[in-house]
Every structure is written in structure tokens, then in C-alpha cells.
Amino acid sequence: MNEDFRNHPLLELRLPEVREELLGAMAALDRELPLRPATIVGGTESRGDGERSTDPCDPAREVATLEWAGIDAAERALELALAARWPLRPPEKRVAVLERAAGRLAERRHRMTALIVREVGKPWEDADAEVCEAIDFLRYYALSARRLHDDLIQVPGERNELRLRPRGPAAVISPWNFPLSIPLGMTSAALVMGSPVLFKPAEQSPACGWEIARLLLAAGVDQDALAYLPAGGDLGRWLVAEPRIATIAFTGSVAVGLEIQRRAHESDGQRQIKRIVAELGGKNCVLVDSDVDLDEAVPAIVRSAYGYGGQKCSAAARTLVHQGVADRFAERLSGAVEILRVGPADDFATEVPALIDPGAVSKFNRYAELCTGAELARAQPAAGPQYVSPLLVDAGRLPDDTPVVREEIFGPLLTLERVRDMDQAIGRVRDLPQALTAGIFSRQPDRIDELIERLPTGVVYVDRAITGAIVGRQPFGGNGLSGTGARAAGPSYLRHFADEQVISTNVVRHGVVL
Amino acid sequence: MEAALETRIRELAEELSRTEPVTWRRPAVALGRRQLGSLDGRPALRSALFRFVDAAPACRGPFDRGAHLRAFVREVDGERVPLALRPLRGPAAVGPLLAAYGLASGPATALLARQFIAGRDVKDATRTLRAMWRHGQAFALDLLGESTVSEAEAQAYFKRCAETLRVLADAAREWPEQPLLDADHHGRLARANLSIKLTALTPLLRPLAPERGAADAARRLWPLLQLARELGAHVHLDMEDYDSRETLLLAFEGVLASEEFREAPSVGVVVQAYLRDADETLERILSSPSLTQRAIPPTIRLVKGAYWDHESVIAGQRGWQAPVWAEKRESDACFERLTRRLIDARDSVRPAIATHNLRSLAHAIAYLERCGGERRELELQVLRGLGDDLAEGISRLGYRVRIYTPIGDLVAGMAYLVRRLLENSSNEGFLLRQRHQSLDELLRPPA
Numbered sequence: 001m002n003e004d005f006r007n008h009p010l011l012e013l014r015l016p017e018v019r020e021e022l023l024g025a026m027a028a029l030d031r032e033l034p035l036r037p038a039t040i041v042g043g044t045e046s047r048g049d050g051e052r053s054t055d056p057c058d059p060a061r062e063v064a065t066l067e068w069a070g071i072d073a074a075e076r077a078l079e080l081a082l083a084a085r086w087p088l089r090p091p092e093k094r095v096a097v098l099e100r101a102a103g104r105l106a107e108r109r110h111r112m113t114a115l116i117v118r119e120v121g122k123p124w125e126d127a128d129a130e131v132c133e134a135i136d137f138l139r140y141y142a143l144s145a146r147r148l149h150d151d152l153i154q155v156p157g158e159r160n161e162l163r164l165r166p167r168g169p170a171a172v173i174s175p176w177n178f179p180l181s182i183p184l185g186m187t188s189a190a191l192v193m194g195s196p197v198l199f200k201p202a203e204q205s206p207a208c209g210w211e212i213a214r215l216l217l218a219a220g221v222d223q224d225a226l227a228y229l230p231a232g233g234d235l236g237r238w239l240v241a242e243p244r245i246a247t248i249a250f251t252g253s254v255a256v257g258l259e260i261q262r263r264a265h266e267s268d269g270q271r272q273i274k275r276i277v278a279e280l281g282g283k284n285c286v287l288v289d290s291d292v293d294l295d296e297a298v299p300a301i302v303r304s305a306y307g308y309g310g311q312k313c314s315a316a317a318r319t320l321v322h323q324g325v326a327d328r329f330a331e332r333l334s335g336a337v338e339i340l341r342v343g344p345a346d347d348f349a350t351e352v353p354a355l356i357d358p359g360a361v362s363k364f365n366r367y368a369e370l371c372t373g374a375e376l377a378r379a380q381p382a383a384g385p386q387y388v389s390p391l392l393v394d395a396g397r398l399p400d401d402t403p404v405v406r407e408e409i410f411g412p413l414l415t416l417e418r419v420r421d422m423d424q425a426i427g428r429v430r431d432l433p434q435a436l437t438a439g440i441f442s443r444q445p446d447r448i449d450e451l452i453e454r455l456p457t458g459v460v461y462v463d464r465a466i467t468g469a470i471v472g473r474q475p476f477g478g479n480g481l482s483g484t485g486a487r488a489a490g491p492s493y494l495r496h497f498a499d500e501q502v503i504s505t506n507v508v509r510h511g512v513v514l
Numbered sequence: 515m516e517a518a519l520e521t522r523i524r525e526l527a528e529e530l531s532r533t534e535p536v537t538w539r540r541p542a543v544a545l546g547r548r549q550l551g552s553l554d555g556r557p558a559l560r561s562a563l564f565r566f567v568d569a570a571p572a573c574r575g576p577f578d579r580g581a582h583l584r585a586f587v588r589e590v591d592g593e594r595v596p597l598a599l600r601p602l603r604g605p606a607a608v609g610p611l612l613a614a615y616g617l618a619s620g621p622a623t624a625l626l627a628r629q630f631i632a633g634r635d636v637k638d639a640t641r642t643l644r645a646m647w648r649h650g651q652a653f654a655l656d657l658l659g660e661s662t663v664s665e666a667e668a669q670a671y672f673k674r675c676a677e678t679l680r681v682l683a684d685a686a687r688e689w690p691e692q693p694l695l696d697a698d699h700h701g702r703l704a705r706a707n708l709s710i711k712l713t714a715l716t717p718l719l720r721p722l723a724p725e726r727g728a729a730d731a732a733r734r735l736w737p738l739l740q741l742a743r744e745l746g747a748h749v750h751l752d753m754e755d756y757d758s759r760e761t762l763l764l765a766f767e768g769v770l771a772s773e774e775f776r777e778a779p780s781v782g783v784v785v786q787a788y789l790r791d792a793d794e795t796l797e798r799i800l801s802s803p804s805l806t807q808r809a810i811p812p813t814i815r816l817v818k819g820a821y822w823d824h825e826s827v828i829a830g831q832r833g834w835q836a837p838v839w840a841e842k843r844e845s846d847a848c849f850e851r852l853t854r855r856l857i858d859a860r861d862s863v864r865p866a867i868a869t870h871n872l873r874s875l876a877h878a879i880a881y882l883e884r885c886g887g888e889r890r891e892l893e894l895q896v897l898r899g900l901g902d903d904l905a906e907g908i909s910r911l912g913y914r915v916r917i918y919t920p921i922g923d924l925v926a927g928m929a930y931l932v933r934r935l936l937e938n939s940s941n942e943g944f945l946l947r948q949r950h951q952s953l954d955e956l957l958r959p960p961a
């Protein structure tokens with residue numbers, strides 16, 4: 001598996017001609033705006049208007065105009081899915097569809113990158129990495145679907161087999177912060193294992209979602225096996241409660257993730273225990289030990305905390321620093337935060353773009369207000385309604401019970417805490433119910449091992465940034481309240497989307513093994 | 515023609531390597547070399563010790579340092595560990611024993627560092643520089659420091675550069691005349707010679723937006739060049755990783771385009787032959803009006819490039835073709851190609867060939883001779899701690915040698931130190947091959 005898989009190459013954006021090409025793709029996309037995404041059920045598109053998605057960095061720019069899908073559309077989609085022949089298709093055909101989709105996406109990468117930049121305000125480098133991740137998901141799941149074999153113990157006269165079976169319709173409910181790769185990963189995993197999919201994208205990114213649906217249908221997914229249902233939370237709730245849905249693949253906040261757990265089996269007429277594959281938020285901590293190399297740690301932490309404005313579930317939210325280096329660290333980190341460039345996502349110089357929507361801005365401002373008087377550094381915001389000023393906060397000056405160090409803020413705010421030693425830091429990390437990612441900056445191998453063992457998080461990064469997981473290299477997912485434990489793009493992810501069936505056949509006839 | 519050149523290269527190489535080693539003057543150097551030599555063929559041990567050297571100055575006291583050493587040494591698997599380090603692998607490696615190792619390793623690291631780093635600051639180093647000068651060696655001073663992540667750090671680096679220029683110019687004024695070091699075919703040479711790092715001069719280096727870093731660096735480059743002009747000093751911009759190259763050239767060309775700097779100061783840039791586009795880069799520099807149409811021609815230092823592993827790793831992780839040649843001999847061949855190009859252009863620039871590779875060095879000299887050039891038309895440069903023996907040989911041949919001399923504190927100097935140590939013990943590197951291979955093998959043409 002690992003030998004046969006290559007991550008799709010990132011664009012070499014440091015070359016001016018490569019940047020030019022992207023700017024060209026953006027100009028072409030801008031001429032098409034607003035896009036008109038449709039609801040797609042059974043291959044039929046239906047359009048309307050009344051809803052829109054806008055460029056977070058320039059909310060006057062309309063990226064998409066559309067109408068939300070109604071429950072009736074979802075109902076129809078579900079019926080089609082239940083009757084679909086997709087689960088009966090030979091596995092090789094499903095695999096081939098994913099591979100074809102990967103190829104098509106690779107051909108259209110510039111346009112998709114530009115669309116991500118526009119619709120969710122993600123800077124170029126991150127947007128490009130997301131497109132690569134999406135291509136990787138398709139290829140990785142295609143390859144792993146081919147390799148899922150389980151050997152059982154065999155004795156003479158008996159043949160034992162374990163098969164993976166499609167589970168039935170899956171609902172994919174996805175976030176806006178990775179509007180292409182996350183939904184495409186969840187959808188393709190379900191599809192390749194034979195489950196038809198009802199896909200509801202985030203309200204903020206319907207155009208990206210539409211591209212996914214069209215990509216997969218064009219690559220050969222049966223029309224009744226994939227429905228595209230752009231809509232708000234009510235449709236999501238309907239899908240979650242619907243007894244005929246077998247699997248729910250969700251990426252989003254802890255609060256919604258827990259609500260899904262509660263609601264999934266409330267309605268009457270459940271036909272199965274739903275499989276919930278949930279990847280939820282974090283409150284990710286970076287431990288900085290006394291022997292840290294600050295030259296490495298400071299830039300890596302800045303990138304982890306402020307890249308894409310902290311709007312990644314893996315983003316760094318807290319740093320816990322050994323008191324022996326805390327002053328130097330605080331000083332250098334402050335200096336690095338002050339020069340962060342806040343600006344439009346389509347500017348190659350931008351480091352922190354606008355936040356996704358006005359709701360995110362007011363949420364950020366609420367936390368920022370709680371930090372009044374404890375700021376260590378802030379960067380200049382840009383002019384525009386959805387820009388905020390990135391903040392570095394001294395948690396030592398906040399009250400002990402402050403939500404700032406416990407709740408996921410999903411914005412450019414990092415807190416700094418001095419600790420006596422790494423034991424105290426570990427204690428604080430373990431106090432948190434979220435356990436998604438963590439970072440360690442230390443240079444003593446045995447100490448690092450000891451820290452890793454005591455960290456509860458799903459992913460631990462040592463001496464590097466804690467964002468930017470790559471398919472096959474860092475299978476991604478959380479423990480604790482941060483997820484149900486599946487690791488996206490890991491060796492066992494696809495199993496979550498299948499049922500197991502064991503077949504034992506007696507091959508003795510008339511006392512003879514035939 | 516080529517055969518004659520090869521014969522001459524051989525003669526020159528013999529002459530260069532026949533020189534008396536100077537290590538007796540610095541016993542620490544000899545000792546350090548022996549230690550490094552013993553790492554040959556023991557990659558795990560080498561990696562363990564280098565990681566220790568890297569972390570040691572950041573440790574809190576002897577015990578902490580001992581604990582680090584123990585951890586690194588215990589990771590070495592399947593290789594013979596030197597006797598002196600073996601107790602660290604045993605169960606007794608606790609408390610006092612660790613502290614003892616920590617105490618001993620402090621001076622050991624400092625001693626090692628001292629081979630490569632001439633002092634804490636410029637005042638600390640001026641005696642060494644003067645002794646070198648008297649001995650017939652020019653210098654290029656380099657200020658080691660932490661990387662620059664903030665405005666304040668860029669400003670601090672700027673101040674250090676300015677201060678260093680002043681002290682250097684002041685001190686060097688009194689030194690006795692050294693005809694070979696004081697002038698070349700283009701005229702007077704600045705004595706005070708400072709190499710600076712663009713990435714230290716701005717915290718805004720962003721490979722995706724080179725204009726941003728260039729504009730910010732230019733704000734500090736400007737007054738530095740003014741100062742160098744007043745003091746009659748030389749400012750050389752070192753080349754760093756590929757991510758910074760565009761920013762560096764933009765900044766330098768931008769500032770030098772100003773009428774104000776047409777006459778002075780003396781400036782220099784670096785071309786790295788390990789880059790696949792090195793030939794084009796040199797052409798770009800040679801045809802850049804702001805660099806070459808100056809009253810004082812620029813010095814162009816040709817090197818192979820110090821970031822080969824970094825460039826290869828980054829490119830590999832991102833799925834890019836690396837910007838550097840994949841094979842050592844390609845870098846060597848490129849180096850010779852560009853050596854010739856530079857020597858051919860010596861009427862408009864000052865060529866400086868910087869290498870410790872006997873073949874690369876002898877080739878430059880042989881080619882200059884073949885072109886009928888005079889000795890003073892070519893400058894040869896080596897690094898302190900790596901090229902000391904070679905420097906003697908170069909002087910004996912009657913060529914000007916300039917020793918790249920870093921100063922700075924240990925913590926900050928670690929990145930530099932580790933890179934030099936790696937170079938000293940890398941399997942591809944000339945310095946290590948020198949121990950095993952015959953002169954014939956070492957002098958084989960790279961093509």
C-alpha cells in the first residue's frame with residue numbers, strides 16, 4: 001500500500017510563473033461568478049435562488065446563488081438511494097470511479113483552488129494543499145479498498161471468510177473550512193465501500209460542494225447513488241434522525257457532534273444502529289520545553305495558530321511553555337505575531353484572511369473581549385467587515401475558569417501559559433475533554449517519548465507545526481471528545497463504512513474433504 | 515588543451531596539499547579532526563553526537579546536559595560506541611555521573627565551536643583577524659545569530675552589522691600594508707569585509723511574496739550600504755536557501771539601482787553551483803546593470819551551496835523536483851563551468867572561488883593560468899576551521915586567500931556549527947573522501 005501511493009505534488013508556489021497561472025485561473029473564475037449550484041437528486045438538477053455564498057474577504061462579492069434543498073428532495077434522494085444498484089456494483093468499478101475522479105480533479109486543480117480561495121477565504125498555499133489532499137483521498141481510498149483483506153484461521157474441512165458489505169445510505173454532513181477535501185474524503189470513502197450518499201455541504205460553501213457532486217457523477221457514480229443537498233441545519237437534523245440512514249459521516253464542532261450522537265436514534269422505526277463517523281473540534285496545545293530551539297518553534301507555532309486565521313480543527317490554541325524559556329519565547333512570539341499580514345486570501349502575501357462569516361467575527365470578538373488587559377501582541381487587521389486582529393494572550397492574566405483556554409475559538413487567538421515543567425503542562429492537556437492534536441518542542445529523545453505516552457490526543461506532532469496532516473502520512477482524527485476515533489486517510493478508515501459478514505462453509509461431503 | 519589543463523591541475527593540487535599542515539598551531543583543531551574522523555562509518559553515532567552538540571547550549575546546566583547526552587547515546591543502535599561514552603548506556607548513568615558528563619561536555623562543545631567561530635563579538639575577534647592579516651590572510655566576517663522572526667530582531671541584527679563595520683574599519687586601518695590583500699587588478703580592496711544574511715535583516719521573508727521581504731530588507735540594507743560607503747568597507751550578501759534567493763536578488767538589485775550607490779561601496783553576491791539553474795543565475799547577475807555597472811566591480815563568490823539536504827528534503831516532502839542537482843559530480847561540473855565563466859568575466863567582476871575541494875580549487879587556478887591571468891585577479895576563499903591547511907597552500911602559491919570567519923555566541927552559532935560538522939563528515943564531501951582516496955581519484959574530472 002505505502003509503496004504504491006504517492007501524495008499528489010503541491011504547486012511550487014515560490015516560482016513566479018506558477019503564481020501567475022493561479023491568478024489567471026482566478027480571473028477566469030471571477031468572470032463566471034456568481035455560480036449557480038443546483039440541488040442534484042437522481043441526476044436531475046434543480047435550481048433556484050434566495051440563498052447565496054459570498055467571499056469572506058469581500059462580502060459584496062457573490063460566489064454562488066442558489067436555493068436550499070427541501071426535505072422533499074432529501075426524501076426522494078433517500079428512496080432512490082435505498083433502491084440503488086450501487087451496492088451491487090463490482091468493487092473494481094467503484095474503485096475505478098474514484099481513480100477517474102482523482103484524475104479529473106488533478107486536471108482542474110487551478111480552478112478548484114481559486115474557488116476555495118474565493119468561497120471560504122482560504123489563502124492560496126492552504127487552498128492548494130487542500131486540493132492535493134482531496135486528490136490524495138480519492139487515490140488513497142481507491143487503493144485501500146483494493147487491499148482490504150482479512151485472513152481467518154482455516155482448518156481442514158472448513159472454509160472461513162470475512163467479507164465487508166455495504167451498509168446502506170450514508171449521510172455526509174461537512175464543514176466549510178475544508179470545503180473540498182473533507183466532504184470529498186467522507187463521500188468517496190462511503191461510495192467506494194458501496195454506500196449511496198446523501199451529501200449536505202456547509203451553508204457557507206455550496207459552490208465547492210456542487211463541484212464535488214459533479215466531479216463524482218461525471219466520473220461514473222450512479223445517479224441514484226449520490227444526491228447533492230445544499231441546505232441549512234434543519235436538513236442536517238432530518239438526515240441525522242432519519243431511521244433509514246445507516247451511516248453518518250460528520251466533521252464539525254463538538255457540540256453538533258454530541259447532538260448527532262443523541263439524536264441519531266430518537267425516532268421510531270430504527271432498522272440498525274447507525275454508524276457515526278465523527279471528526280470534531282479540538283483545543284490543541286503545544287508544549288514548549290526548556291531546551292527548545294526557538295528558531296524552529298516560533299515560526300512553526302505561528303503557522304499552526306494563525307494560518308487560515310486559526311480556522312482549522314488542528315490549529316494551535318494554547319502554548320504551554322517551560323518557565324525557563326517563557327520570557328524569551330513570549331518576546332519572540334509576540335514579535336512574530338505583530339507582523340502577521342492580515343488581508344485578502346487571493347493576495348499571496350496574506351497570512352491571516354478574513355473570518356468565514358459575521359457569526360465567526362462576533363464569536364471571536366466575544367473571546368477577544370474576555371482577554372482585555374491580557375494581550376501580549378496583536379497584528380493589524382485589514383479594512384473590511386470580516387477581518388479581525390490576530391491576538392496573542394497571556395493566559396496567566398486571565399481568570400482560572402476562563403472559557404478562553406477551554407473552548408474552541410476557531411479564530412486567530414493563541415494563549416500562552418507558563419508552566420513549572422512539562423509535567424504540569426501534561427496535566428493541563430489531560431484536563432481538557434478535547435484530544436485532537438498536540439505538539440511537543442523538546443530535544444531530549446527519552447523525554448519526548450515519555451511526553452507522547454502521556455498525551456491523550458489523536459495526533460502528536462514533534463518539533464514541527466501541528467497543522468497540515470497529509471494523506472497516508474498523518475492519518476487524522478481525535479480521541480476524547482474530538483471524535484469517534486476514525487483516522488481519515490489511515491489504513492483502517494474504510495472499515496468504518498462497511499459491515500462485516502463472516503461466512504463459514506463446511507466443505508466435508510460424505511466424510512471427505514472436497 | 516584539456517589534457518594540459520588536467521596535468522596542471524594535478525601539479526597544483528600536489529603543491530596545495532603538500533603544504534605543511536597548520537594544525538600544530540592549534541592543537542584543538544587536530545584533536546577535533548581526529549574525533550570527527552572516528553565518526554566516519556558510524557552514522558548513528560554521528561547523528562547522536564551532532565544532535566547533542568546542537569542541543570547542548572540550550573540545556574540548563576550540567577545535569578540537564580548530561581541527561582541529553584545520555585538520551586542521544588542510548589539511541590545509538592548496532593554501532594560501536596566509544597569507550598568514553600559507554601557508561602552512559604549503563605544503569606549507573608544517573609545523578610552525579612550525568613552531571614560529570616554534563617560538566618565535561620560543556621568545554622568540549624565550546625572547544626569544538628572555537629575551531630569554527632572566532633569569538634563572541636567583533637572586539638573579541640579583532641586580535642585573531644589582525645594575526646591572520648599579518649600572516650597574509652584576508653577575512654570575511656560573518657555574524658552568527660538566531661534567525662530573525664520579528665521587527666526587533668531585524669533591527670538588532672542591523673545594529674550589530676553597523677557596529678561591526680565600524681569596529682572593523684577602525685581596527686583594520688592601522689594594519690600594515692599587504693600588497694596582495696590590499697589591491698587587485700581593479701584597484702584597492704576594502705579591508706573591512708562583512709558578509710550579511712538577508713534573512714536576518716528582515717522578518718518578512720515569504721517565498722510566495724518576495725516583494726514584501728525585499729522591501730523590508732531594503733529599508734535596512736540602505737543605511738548599511740551608506741555606512742559601508744563612508745567607511746570604505748565591503749558588504750557581501752551571503753546566499754541562503756532557495757526560498758530566499760528571489761527576495762535577496764530583488765532587494766539587492768533594488769537598493770543598488772539607486773544613483774547614490776553607483777560609486778561605492780564595494781559589494782558582493784554569491785552564486786551556488788549546486789542549483790540546477792546556477793548558470794542562468796550567474797548570467798542574470800552578470801547582466802544586471804545595478805550589480806555590474808558600478809565604479810567598483812562586484813565580487814562574485816562562487817560556492818557549491820550549503821543547503822543541499824534541506825533543499826532535497828523540502829522538495830521530496832512536497833513532491834517537487836529539487837532545485838539542486840541530484841548528483842555530487844553535477845555540482846562539481848557546474849562549479850567548474852561557472853568558474854570558467856567568472857574568470858572569463860574578470861574584467862568586469864571580481865571572481866572569488868570558495869571551496870575546500872582540491873580539484874575545484876586547482877581547476878580554478880589552472881584555468882586562470884591558461885587564460886594568461888595574473889594571480890591577483892583571482893581570489894580564493896575558505897571557511898575558518900575547514901580550510902585552514904588549504905589557506906596556507908593558497909598563500910604559498912601566491913594567491914590572495916580570504917577566510918570566512920564567523921563570530922557570535924554558541925547558542926546562536928549552533929546551526930552554523932552543525933552544518934560545518936556535517937560537511938566535514940559527509941560521505942559525499944571532499945573533506946572526508948580525502949581520508950580514503952588517492953589523489954588520482956580525488957582529482958578525476960567531474961564530467
Ligand SMILES: Cc1cc2nc3c(=O)[nH]c(=O)nc-3n(C[C@H](O)[C@H](O)[C@H](O)COP(=O)(O)OP(=O)(O)OC[C@H]3O[C@@H](n4cnc5c(N)ncnc54)[C@H](O)[C@@H]3O)c2cc1C
Pocket residue numbers: 751752753754784786788817818819820821822838839840841842843844845868869870871874895896897901917918937942943944945
Ligand atoms: C568562503 C566560503 C563562503 C561560503 N559562502 C556560502 C554562501 O554564501 N552560501 C552557501 O550556500 N554556501 C556557502 N559556502 C559553503 C559552500 O556552499 C559549501 O557548502 C562548502 O564549501 C562545501 O563545498 P566544497 O566545494 O568545499 O566541498 P565538496 O566536498 O567538493 O562539495 C560539497 C558540496 O557538494 C554539494 N553536494 C553534496 N552532495 C551532493 C549531491 N548528492 N548532489 C549534488 N550536489 C551535492 C553540496 O553543495 C555540498 O556542500 C561557503 C563556503 C566557503 C568556503
